[in-house]
Amino acid sequence: MTERLRVENLYKVFSKSPEPALRMLAQGAKKAEVLAKTGIVVGLNDVSLSVPTGAIYMVMGLSGSGKSTLARCINRLNEPSAGRILLDGQDIVTAGEAELRDIRRTRISMVFQHFALLPNRTVAENTEFGLKLQGVAPRVRRQRAEEVLSIVGLARWGNHYPHELSGGMRQRVGLARALATDADVLIMDEAFSALDPLIRTEMQDELLRLQRSLKKTILFITHDFQEALKLGTRIAIMADGELVREGTPQSIVLDPGSDYVAAFTREVDRSRLFDARSAMNPVAPVPLAAGLSLAETGDGGGLVLDDAGRVVGALDADTLRTLRNGGTSLGNLLRKDVVTVRECDSLLDAARAHRAGRPMAVVDTEGRLTGTLAADRILAGIASAPPPQPAGGPHA
Amino acid sequence: MLDADDLAVFPVDSWIQDGVAWLALNLRPLFLAIKWPVEYVLNLNIYLLHEIPFLAFVAVAVLLAWRLASLGVAAFTAIALVAIAALGVWSEAMTTLSLITTAIVICAAVGIPIGIGCARSDRMWSVVRPVLDIMQTTPTFVYLVPVVMLFGVGTVPGEVAVVTAAAPPLIRFTNLGIRMVETEMVEAGLAFGATKRQLLWEVQLPLAVPTILGGLNQTVLTAMVMSVVVAMIGAEGLGLVVLQGLGRLDVGRAAVGGIAIVLLAMVLDRITQKLAQPGGPGGRPLLRSLRGLFRPDRAIEGKTVGANAVGGPAVANPDQ
Numbered sequence: 001m002t003e004r005l006r007v008e009n010l011y012k013v014f015s016k017s018p019e020p021a022l023r024m025l026a027q028g029a030k031k032a033e034v035l036a037k038t039g040i041v042v043g044l045n046d047v048s049l050s051v052p053t054g055a056i057y058m059v060m061g062l063s064g065s066g067k068s069t070l071a072r073c074i075n076r077l078n079e080p081s082a083g084r085i086l087l088d089g090q091d092i093v094t095a096g097e098a099e100l101r102d103i104r105r106t107r108i109s110m111v112f113q114h115f116a117l118l119p120n121r122t123v124a125e126n127t128e129f130g131l132k133l134q135g136v137a138p139r140v141r142r143q144r145a146e147e148v149l150s151i152v153g154l155a156r157w158g159n160h161y162p163h164e165l166s167g168g169m170r171q172r173v174g175l176a177r178a179l180a181t182d183a184d185v186l187i188m189d190e191a192f193s194a195l196d197p198l199i200r201t202e203m204q205d206e207l208l209r210l211q212r213s214l215k216k217t218i219l220f221i222t223h224d225f226q227e228a229l230k231l232g233t234r235i236a237i238m239a240d241g242e243l244v245r246e247g248t249p250q251s252i253v254l255d256p257g258s259d260y261v262a263a264f265t266r267e268v269d270r271s272r273l274f275d276a277r278s279a280m281n282p283v284a285p286v287p288l289a290a291g292l293s294l295a296e297t298g299d300g301g302g303l304v305l306d307d308a309g310r311v312v313g314a315l316d317a318d319t320l321r322t323l324r325n326g327g328t329s330l331g332n333l334l335r336k337d338v339v340t341v342r343e344c345d346s347l348l349d350a351a352r353a354h355r356a357g358r359p360m361a362v363v364d365t366e367g368r369l370t371g372t373l374a375a376d377r378i379l380a381g382i383a384s385a386p387p388p389q390p391a392g393g394p395h396a
Numbered sequence: 397m398l399d400a401d402d403l404a405v406f407p408v409d410s411w412i413q414d415g416v417a418w419l420a421l422n423l424r425p426l427f428l429a430i431k432w433p434v435e436y437v438l439n440l441n442i443y444l445l446h447e448i449p450f451l452a453f454v455a456v457a458v459l460l461a462w463r464l465a466s467l468g469v470a471a472f473t474a475i476a477l478v479a480i481a482a483l484g485v486w487s488e489a490m491t492t493l494s495l496i497t498t499a500i501v502i503c504a505a506v507g508i509p510i511g512i513g514c515a516r517s518d519r520m521w522s523v524v525r526p527v528l529d530i531m532q533t534t535p536t537f538v539y540l541v542p543v544v545m546l547f548g549v550g551t552v553p554g555e556v557a558v559v560t561a562a563a564p565p566l567i568r569f570t571n572l573g574i575r576m577v578e579t580e581m582v583e584a585g586l587a588f589g590a591t592k593r594q595l596l597w598e599v600q601l602p603l604a605v606p607t608i609l610g611g612l613n614q615t616v617l618t619a620m621v622m623s624v625v626v627a628m629i630g631a632e633g634l635g636l637v638v639l640q641g642l643g644r645l646d647v648g649r650a651a652v653g654g655i656a657i658v659l660l661a662m663v664l665d666r667i668t669q670k671l672a673q674p675g676g677p678g679g680r681p682l683l684r685s686l687r688g689l690f691r692p693d694r695a696i697e698g699k700t701v702g703a704n705a706v707g708g709p710a711v712a713n714p715d716q
Contacts, residue, residue, distance in 0.1 A: 072583075077586060101589045101591065104586070104589035105588065105589030108587075109587070109588065110587040110588075112580050112583070112587075113580075116580040118584075118598075118602070120605075129598075130588040130589070133589055133598070177588075181588065187587075
C-alpha cells in the first residue's frame, strides 16, 4: 500500500510568538506545563503519522485532544507551527498562497461537522461550489453536481434549499460538495457527529459503500471510538495534542497500550470487530489417502480435504481411530454436516453459524480450508481475554 | 469663590471658526468634489420623481411593496400615498423622497465598501468606529453648522448633511453582518480554495445581506429625519412645509407637513423592514425578492416547495 499523506513532527501552538512554547515542547514538556508556564495553548505536540492511499484513517480523541486541529492543519485552516505535512511527497506547510489554493481546490476537500452549506444556495449550487471557485463553466459544473448528487442519493433534490432537508440529507450534500472537486484526499471533521444515532449509522454504512468504489484517502475525525472501529482502516488516538496509539482497529483493541486507550476499548463489541481468522486454530493437513488429506481438529477427529484444499467432509475421533487401525473404506464414514465460515466473517457470524456437535471449518476466499473453529475459541475471542494470535493473522 | 465662567478662557469658538474658515478657503476643491456627485444624483432623483405621473408612481410603489413586502403593506402604501396627495403636499413629498433615495444610493455606494473594509481589517475598524460613534451621538441639528460653513445653504448642502447622518448605520451593519458570518461557512470557503475576493462575494456578502438590509432600514429612517431637519438650512421638501408653518404660526400647515412626513416614513420603514427579514432560516430576502419581481412564477414555485418540506410527509425523505 502506498502512502498518500504523511505528517512529520507536527506542532501547533496557538500564539503569535510560538518559540518559547515550541522550545519547551522540544525539551519534552507536556501541554499542561506549557500552559501553566507560558499561558500558550498547545494544539499539537510532535504528531507524526502516515496515511496509506485509499484508507479511511480515523483520528479519534476527546474534545481538546487536538484531533480537529490536526485535520485543520492538513489543509492549513490552522497554520502549523512546525513540522511537515507531505501530500504525495509535496510539503503543504511550505506551500505558497497560490499553491495552497490549488491544493485546496483539487487535492484535498473537506466535510464539516455542521455541514457548512450556504443557506442562500440550492443543493446543486452548494454541490458545485468548489467547481465554481475553480472557474469551471456553469453547464459543466452543474452536470458534475448532478452526477455526485445521484452518487449520494439526492438526485432529485438539486433545486431545493438546504433548510428544506433533514440533517442526514444535508450532510450528504456536504459529502457531495467534497466529492465534486474529485480531490483524492477527503477530510471529514466530525462529519457525522451532529446527526441522530440512526442516521449516523446509515451515513457510516453509506460512506463504507461509497468508499468501495471511490477509493479516496479519507482522514476522518471523530470522538466516537465505535465509529472509529466501524469505519477505520487504521485509527490514531490522540490526547493532549499527542498521538498516544496508532494501529488497526483490531490491534488497538487487543493491545490498548495504556489505560487511557483501554478506557475506550473496554466496551467494544468484539464479536463484530474480530473475524473468524483471528480466533481459529490454523491447520496443517497431512496426506490421508489418494487425492485426500487430513486436517486434525485437535479433538482427535479431523477434516478431510481434496487436492485443492476444499473440505470434503469430517471424521469423528472414533472413526478416525478405526480408520487408522486399518479399518474399512473412507466413503461412507465421512460426515457431511461440516459448518463452513469464511475467514473474514465476524465472530458474531461464526457464533450464529455454530451448531453443537458439528465441526466448523474456516475457509479463505477460494474455499480452501485455513483453520478450524470451536465454541471455546469463539467465546475466547468475544470475551475480553485476547485470543492468541495465529501466524499470518490480521494483526501483523 | 471660583465661578464656572472664570474657567472660560479658551476661545474654542474662534479657533473652530478660524479652522473651518481655513478649511472652506483652502479645501474648496475637495468640498466641490464631494458636492458634485451628490448634486448630480439628487437632481436626477428630483427630476425623475417629479416627472413621473402620480398614478404611475402609486402603481409602481404598490407593486414594489407587494412583491418586496406583503399585500398588507401594499394596501397601506396605496392609502398613504393617496392621503399625501390629498393633503396637497405631493410635490414636497417627492422632493423629500428624492433626498432620501439619493441618500440611499450614496450611502450604499460609500457605506457598504467602508463597512466591508472595516470587517476585513481590525485596524480600519478601530479608526472608523470612534468616528461613527461621534457621528451617531451628535444631534442631527449640530450637523448643520459645519455643512453650512463648508457647503453653503440650499437643497444640495442639505443632502450632504442627510448623507453624512445616514451613512453610519449602514457602515456599522455591513461590518457586523460580515463579521457575524459563521466561522464554519468562512472555513468552507477557504477549504475549497476561495481567494479573498471569492470569499467576500461568494460567502460573506450574500450571508451578510439580511444584516446589511437591516442597516439600510436604519439609514432610510435616519435620512427621513435628517431630510426634515435640513429644511433649516434651506432644503426644500416636507420639512420646509413644517418650518414655514411654524414660522407663520400656521399650525394647520405645519401639521399637514408633519402628517405627510409620518405617512412617508411609515411606508419606507415597512418596505425596507420586510426586506431585511430573512425568508427562511438561511435568509436570502433581497435577491429572491428582486428575482420574484421579474419572475413571479418562480417565486411562487419556491414558496410551495418550502411549504411541502415543512409539511413533511408530502416529500419523500430518504432518511426516513
